[in-house]
Amino acid sequence: MSKEKPLILLTNDDGYKAPGIRHLVEVARKFGDVLLVGPMKGQSGMSHAVTLHEPIRLKKISEEPGLRVYACSGTPADCVKIALNQILDVKPDLLLSGINHGSNSSVSLFYSGTVAAAVEGCMNSIPSIAFSVDNHSIDADFGLAMHYAEPVIREALKYGLPDITCLNINFPDIPKDDCKGIRVCRQTRGVWKEEFEHRVDPQGRDYYWLTGFFSNEEPNETDTDEFLIQQNYAAIVPIKVDVTDYDAISVIGEWKLDN
């Protein structure tokens, strides 16, 4: 089947109605035909989860020239899978995930449904890019992200991405004009700390809310995404969908394991 325009698949983890993905639709439509398959409800923190134990529903929300919108009951990874397997009969030229309401920099990417959707696209040999803004609110300002999404999409369609590599792009929560530029960098080393708030319910039973704060374990390293974002840059981390620690193979190979 020949395609006149590029076909761009969009998803997210905040749900198909979220302002972030609606802003991304605006930019993506300048470049091609858009298929949006987003979760019916918010799926924040769902990482690369897939729905194994209940059936998945898929609902067509709207169709107009250049834009089809579906809602899926599953996770962001489910959205990508069902788009590729049940809706499309050709592979998309590009997958865009987001724009997420909230940062997915550093190790937060491991918890992120937005980034996982890009990883899922990448596994399926589709150039895939996750976008996130460091502001959780429904009213987050997406102006900066939209400003850079345009050249990013243009270049990704032109050059593609390296084999088994996708992009995790994070934007500081600042007006477009305050941003110093966009840089390609590495994942910051960090960890979430003091993560629970303990409460007692009216029946006297304990419960816990996941909370905590992000601790940057290398705050002075200038080539990391957290450092750059703190300095008012947008940060692109190329992610490899091969997590093998090649240097460690020989180290662990020295262990005495044949009892």
Add this chain to the structure above:
Amino acid sequence: MSKEKPLILLTNDDGYKAPGIRHLVEVARKFGDVLLVGPMKGQSGMSHAVTLHEPIRLKKISEEPGLRVYACSGTPADCVKIALNQILDVKPDLLLSGINHGSNSSVSLFYSGTVAAAVEGCMNSIPSIAFSVDNHSIDADFGLAMHYAEPVIREALKYGLPDITCLNINFPDIPKDDCKGIRVCRQTRGVWKEEFEHRVDPQGRDYYWLTGFFSNEEPNETDTDEFLIQQNYAAIVPIKVDVTDYDAISVIGEWKLDN
């Protein structure tokens, strides 16, 4: 606080009652005091999801010398977090996840709650190891996994693991005596294909079950976990908790992004 014996934290994604983790308890107790914090219910395919939108419950199940067991209402990653933040006041010497009922080789590791728990431990600077057997049934044979878990635990306690590295160990579904040995190797390149079964409910509405098969995209590469498992080896893949594609930084750095 001084510790007489190593402290070993165990978790999984099949639930705290699963045979796999009970077998791992048996082996781990030979080396130290065990704290088991497992999900209350099965959490297969939950990847690195965390519970953000509902409270988490934690229930003490049992306590005897050398073994404490808790059940947590959350995901495997939640189990690790709550163990470190609400139960323990010292860091464990080792985290073991599994033994999973089902393979987590190749890209299946991205969907795996078992592997995510090890990644979470690793982020918290704990040597962390995930174990999985290529058999989903409740009656899976854990003899081979238990055979190798013993020297793996011994060597991990002796040498630790490289910085920000954890291990993903997969066992073929064969009797111990049929196994040719254990090898350290890399993640196989692959993808899940034809992933949905479409059905229609009694009300005439469509629904979908996630299904499909794993496609090995490099079936002849002898240094990959899938190849080795097919050849009746146990396979250890060291995983790095930094997913940056360092080679891609300069490639993407060539893009024209400053509009």
